[in-house]
Amino acid sequence: MEEKRLTPRQRRFLEAYAVSGDPEDAALRAGYAPGRAAETGRRLLESPTVQDALAALRQTRPRPYPLTEQAIVGELCAIAFSDYTDYVRIEDGEVRITDSGSLDYSRRAAIAGIKDTGKGVEIKLHDKQKALELLAKYLGLWDKKDAGDNTLRVVFDAEAEQWAE
Secondary structure, three states: OOHHHOOHHHHHHHHHHHHHOOHHHHHHHHOOOHHHHHHHHHHHHHOHHHHHHHHHHHHHOOOOOOOOHHHHHHHHHHHHOOOHHHOEEEEOOEEEEOOHHHOOHHHHHOEEEEEEOOOOEEEEEOOHHHHHHHHHHHOOOOOOOOHHHOOOOOOOOHHHHHHHO
């Protein structure tokens, strides 16, 4: 099946989905009804015609950024291991902000936003707890049955047990 068989609205959906990766957002941007956008987006993604067109679109479009496992884990690590002391320090009882030009990429990646409040500057970091949770899942540290009670599962191999003795 080829993209030619898509309706104009389905093409708009594909274009929006290729950018956002969010089927509900893409359905809204394509002009589908807001009350049913989530359902419509999921339904469209299940359509073989849309799936074929999306696969073709992905092959012909270069990614605007490196989308690799290493890149994603690196971004999560930057967020998970960020610390406010990388951005502010206290000197002589006053809060000093670190010059943003001195921050390396991983420190900048952890910043969700900076705004002038009129009384000072507010620096907001991305959700550290969520990043740690995603990394723990990636590493297989959470059992599905234990995920609800936040129990950490640690597995020692035989070599590690011998070392501990």
